[in-house]
Amino acid sequence: MPLVKRILVAGGAGFLGSHLCERLVEQKHDVICLDNFFTSQKSNVVHLLDNPNFELIRHDIVSPILLEVDEIYNLACPAAPGHYQYNPIKTMKISIQGSINLLGMAKRCNAKIFQASTSEVYGDPEVHPQPESYRGCVNPIGIRACYDEGKRAAETLFFDYHRMHKTNIRVCRIFNTYGPRMHPFDGRVVSNFIRQALGGEDITIFGDGSQTRSFCYRDDLVEGFLRLMNAPDDIVGPINLGNPGEYSILELAELIIEIVGSKSKLVHRELPPDDPTRRQPDITLARKHLDWEPKVPLREGLEKTIEWFRTIEMEHYRPPTP
Ligand code: NAD
Numbered sequence: 001m002p003l004v005k006r007i008l009v010a011g012g013a014g015f016l017g018s019h020l021c022e023r024l025v026e027q028k029h030d031v032i033c034l035d036n037f038f039t040s041q042k043s044n045v046v047h048l049l050d051n052p053n054f055e056l057i058r059h060d061i062v063s064p065i066l067l068e069v070d071e072i073y074n075l076a077c078p079a080a081p082g083h084y085q086y087n088p089i090k091t092m093k094i095s096i097q098g099s100i101n102l103l104g105m106a107k108r109c110n111a112k113i114f115q116a117s118t119s120e121v122y123g124d125p126e127v128h129p130q131p132e133s134y135r136g137c138v139n140p141i142g143i144r145a146c147y148d149e150g151k152r153a154a155e156t157l158f159f160d161y162h163r164m165h166k167t168n169i170r171v172c173r174i175f176n177t178y179g180p181r182m183h184p185f186d187g188r189v190v191s192n193f194i195r196q197a198l199g200g201e202d203i204t205i206f207g208d209g210s211q212t213r214s215f216c217y218r219d220d221l222v223e224g225f226l227r228l229m230n231a232p233d234d235i236v237g238p239i240n241l242g243n244p245g246e247y248s249i250l251e252l253a254e255l256i257i258e259i260v261g262s263k264s265k266l267v268h269r270e271l272p273p274d275d276p277t278r279r280q281p282d283i284t285l286a287r288k289h290l291d292w293e294p295k296v297p298l299r300e301g302l303e304k305t306i307e308w309f310r311t312i313e314m315e316h317y318r319p320p321t322p
């Protein structure tokens with residue numbers, strides 16, 4: 001029987017966090033889900049509320065909180081450009097002050113702590129695909145910087161706690177991930193295109209659509225989280241988690257139109273500033289240290305995601321509020 005741990009999932013009501021909570025509850029751990037519902041809703045975890053191994057706390061990680069835990073996953077941060085640009089100063093505070101609060105908790109409880117970092121630390125990369133050793137090309141004063149620089153500073157804090165206090169840390173860099181429970185109005189490419197295709201609306205391609213992204217299915221990614229958290233203590237990261245399949249935004253649009261069987265037309269809109277031109281993870285380290293690689297092909301993952309989008313009531317999802 002594996003050891004039952006008390007595990008805090010900050011941002012646990014979100015798209016990735018709610019799936020992580022499910023996996024941890026299935027493993028019989030005692031799960032504390034902490035969330036301020038800035039970009040999520042209770043419905044993501046309502047099915048877990050009756051489970052005696054699950055509890056839900058409404059709290060903002062920018063303020064300290066006193067809990068006794070064995071492990072902490074820090075996923076609390078708006079992830080989509082439209083969400084993190086809503087209040088960029090708050091976004092930076094979440095990554096920095098929020099991380100300091102959770103790292104302080106980890107230090108006090110001697111708990112292992114995991115940081116959901118991002119491929120955005122690579123900015124608009126000059127190296128392709130991106131290995132963890134690449135230090136990135138981020139515009140520190142651009143409109144994406146609140147997120148990119150916040151996550152970079154959070155990585156710094158994690159490694160300084162590790163060096164100074166021997167805190168047991170895990171840092172992963174997540175590449176674009178999609179799947180059921182992603183926020184339908186987060187403005188990201190997968191949710192926009194699926195909504196537009198299902199509604200027969202024009203598909204909005206920003207720029208010429210030649211920019212690329214690598215899309216990882218939610219279940220694959222969360223499996224990577226668990227493997228990294230449970231890896232030997234010398235595997236602290238940073239470690240890339242993402243699907244190395246690289247697609248242009250035009251290819252993605254065409255695939256979604258085909259799966260939905262939609263009559264939507266492609267229209268071009270202005271490319272937002274600092275939009276990275278290419279992105280693809282080098283997952284050599286994840287393969288080697290975690291024996292991990294994604295299993296779900298893009299078409300299959302999109303089919304599942306589209307099925308989920310067909311079942312939800314869109315008006316149930318709120319735009320982010322402070
Ligand atoms: P999400 O917006 O669904 O989840 C974030 C959760 O954190 C939400 O439930 C939100 O309400 C909560 N939250 C935000 N600010 C908070 C605060 N101050 N205090 C407490 N809770 C707060 O997004 P997601 O896609 O599930 O992302 C989870 C994590 O993974 C984030 O840290 C994000 O930066 C990272 N990430 C995600 C992706 C992706 O493609 N989904 C890519 C790179 C990194």
Ligand code: UDP
Binds near residue numbers: 080081188192205207
């Ligand atoms: N994008 C697009 N149409 C949309 C939304 C996004 O063409 O309706 C583009 C966007 O410009 C970017 C890519 O899709 O090049 C991925 O954008 P997303 O916001 O999903 O994630 P990120 O840029 O953070 O990777």
